[in-house]
Amino acid sequence: MRLKCGFTALLTQKNKQLALAAYVAVAVILWVLRVPLFGLGADQPFGEMKRIGFENLFCVGFIAGIAGLILLFGMPYGGKCIHDNLQRIGFINSAGETPLLTARYMDNTNPHIEVLEFEANGIPLTEWENKREKIEAALNIHAVKIREGESKRRILLHCVPAGNGLPKVLHWExxxxxxxxxxxxxxxxxxxxxxxxxxxxxxxxxxxxxxxxxxxxxxxxxxxxxxxxxxxxxxxxxxxxxxxxxxxxxxxxxxxxxxxxxxxxxxxxxxxxxxxxxxxxxxxxxxxxxxxxxxxxxxxxxxxxxxxxxxxxxxxxxxxxxxxxxxxxxxxxxxxxxxxxxxxxxxxxxxxxxxxxxxxxxxxxxxxxxxxxxxxxxxxxxxxxxxxxxxxxxxxxxxxxxxxxxxxxxxxxxxxxxxxxxxxxxxxxxxxx
Ligand SMILES: Nc1ncnc2c1ncn2[C@@H]1O[C@H](COP(=O)(O)OP(=O)(O)O)[C@@H](O)[C@H]1O
Ligand SMILES: [Mg+2]
The missing domain is CATH 3.40.50.300 (P-loop containing nucleotide triphosphate hydrolases)
Structure with a gap:
């Protein structure tokens, strides 16, 4: 699930793509410079053996690193905290599970708004709407919009931090x-x-x-x-x-x-x-x-x-x-x-x-x-x-x-x-x- 979320995040978010590109770039540089950097020259004692060993390890490490990164992309920042807060207000399905935060990113149509993307875990949109105020209080946000993603299992919560709510008075100009x-x-x-x-x-x-x-x-x-x-x-x-x-x-x-x-x-x-x-x-x-x-x-x-x-x-x-x-x-x-x-x-x-x-x-x-x-x-x-x-x-x-x-x-x-x-x-x- 996390890997899947990670892939989706990678496909949709620029910063994740950049991070992965940076990782690959560093790996390529290390690979190209491996001989002088790690003393793998043929003139070194056991040079040839060391080089083969290093190359194998490097490949495994490189692939593991990519998997690790994608996994990390699938675990958005603050997920645990959001999970705990939803648990606290009893926003759970019949199995006692809260929705799972799968991604968070800034809305590309409005830079002030953050989108929290959830795997709904069987909690329908109407229930999100009904508990809107509780969710807002628990997560300390203002929900601008709650909607379904491309499937009913995905809920997108468009929000701004609670401190940035609407002012009481706005004068006409x-x-x-x-x-x-x-x-x-x-x-x-x-x-x-x-x-x-x-x-x-x-x-x-x-x-x-x-x-x-x-x-x-x-x-x-x-x-x-x-x-x-x-x-x-x-x-x-x-x-x-x-x-x-x-x-x-x-x-x-x-x-x-x-x-x-x-x-x-x-x-x-x-x-x-x-x-x-x-x-x-x-x-x-x-x-x-x-x-x-x-x-x-x-x-x-x-x-x-x-x-x-x-x-x-x-x-x-x-x-x-x-x-x-x-x-x-x-x-x-x-x-x-x-x-x-x-x-x-x-x-x-x-x-x-x-x-x-x-x-x-x-x-x-x-x-x-x-x-x-x-x-x-x-x-x-x-x-x-x-x-x-x-x-x-x-x-x-x-x-x-x-x-x-x-x-x-x-x-x-x-x-x-x-x-x-x-x-x-x-x-x-x-x-x-
Ligand atoms: N957009 C607004 N922002 C802040 N205060 C407002 C706004 N509109 C109305 N008010 C306040 O509410 C009062 C009542 O507004 P009013 O338009 O007369 O209400 P209504 O016609 O619905 O009875 C106004 O005198 C003003 O002090
Ligand atoms: Mg009036």
Whole structure:
């Protein structure tokens, strides 16, 4: 087993190959210089006998050395310690064996991350996931990712030392703004910057209990949309406290239901209008259309900070219910068709109420982000209870992305950003509305 691991390590890791090459090089030099170095000349007493004896011994030693080296490569540093620590927390199979560390190396896509490779010894991936926190504590690491290797018997634990966890606060800086259209930056995970490309994943659903940092993240995203030249509409039914004056000059803020319905209706019209334009020009999406025809159709983003307030039908009279149903159906159309035409939804909610966000809408919001949440809310947003388990109860601005990445969202506040040079979008004449 160790030999096999050693071979794998040799085949995959540069430093091991270098070590072996160095060993062979030294052996070759010794071999070439054996006569003068070890006094094996024919003129020496018993010279010939000594030489034959030495050569035989040397060959055996050389081969044994190679075997020894490969064996050593198969026994990664710290293996015993990891074994003991896993034993201590009872991370064992039914025969009482812990997983066996077979290799450790730095991740070649990210130099901060170490990969610990285990022979799982019959412990399935789900159990690693369930005991994630215990394993992290036992090995004094943060697990960035746990996954299966090329077979189910191999588990790869991507990690960083515990001291290098995510900071509690990360301040937004202007230079973080992505230059790529239409990439929005969310924050930082242990593996680097977390982004979402609205051209590929058009809509975002944001969840989290009160105080988890939803509004801050929403504003961070909208600020970037504005800077990138999108037309932003914000439905704010909470009296405008979350969106102070600077936002009013940058985007359209909607505060009433009728107004909202009118807006969504005009977005739907715009969608139909764009559909025809793109179809006539034979373009599959907005970016292609703009670049082929020289037009400058802007992306449109509709955001709502507490979408449950808008869509909740309980206690409404017939008329009210009808209004909400219309709003819902328009949101649904945008959710289904918005991608190609550059019309996007960013919806946030804190209410763990599955009935509020109709499946039609929810299923089409494929970028899911959840902050601190209970099991129910986490289930609604991410289809799993992971956010409840992996986001600390006192965390602010800490989120879990649908792909399992935990990240710290950038802390953004509109006034500080304005003082530092502003984030407002400068309108250019060639933009159509
Ligand atoms: N990314 C962040 N980093 C650090 N602190 C944050 C972050 N986002 C929010 N906070 C803190 O949490 C508080 C609540 O954030 P807010 O976005 O209003 O939460 P929510 O909208 O989920 O109720 C903010 O006033 C701020 O102090
Ligand atoms: Mg809020």
């Amino acid at each position: 202007e230079r973080f703004l992505s230059k790529d259209s239409f990439v929005l930056v969310l924050g930082e995970s242990l593996t680097g910057r977390v982004t979402v490309n609205l051209a590929q994943i058009p809509h975002i659903l944001l969840g989290g209990s009160t105080g988890s940092g939803k509004s801050v993240l929403l504003k961070l995203l909208l600020m970037q949309c504005i800077q990138k030249g999108a037309v932003v509409f914000i439905a704010d039914f909470k009296g405008g406290v979350d969106f102070p004056d600077v936002w009013h000059s940058q985007c359209e803020i909607i505060t009433g239901e009728k107004e909202l319905l009118n807006l969504l209706a005009s977005l739907e019209d715009e969608l139909e209008h764009r559909k025809h334009r793109l179809k006539d020009a034979g373009c599959p999406n907005l970016d292609t259309y703009n670049s082929r025809t020289g037009a400058a159709l802007r992306r449109m983003v509709f955001a709502c900070d507490e979408v449950a307030e808008v869509l909740d039908k309980t206690g409404l009279d017939k008329q009210g219910k009808e209004l909400v149903a219309q709003i819902e159906s328009k949101l649904s159309v945008i959710a289904r068709q918005g991608r190609a035409f550059g019309i996007h939804l960013i919806l946030a909610t804190q209410r763990p109420d599955a009935n509020i966000l109709a499946g039609q809408i929810r299923n089409n919001l494929d970028c899911r982000v959840c902050g601190r949440a209970d099991n129910v809310l986490s289930q609604i947003i991410l289809d799993s209870t992971d956010a409840a388990e992996r986001i600390p109860k006192d965390a602010q601005g800490r989120f879990l992305l649908h792909d399992g990445t935990v990240f710290q969202g950038y802390l953004f506040d509109e006034y500080t950003a304005l003082d530092k040079g502003g984030w407002a979008y400068e309108y250019t004449a060639n933009h159509e509305h």
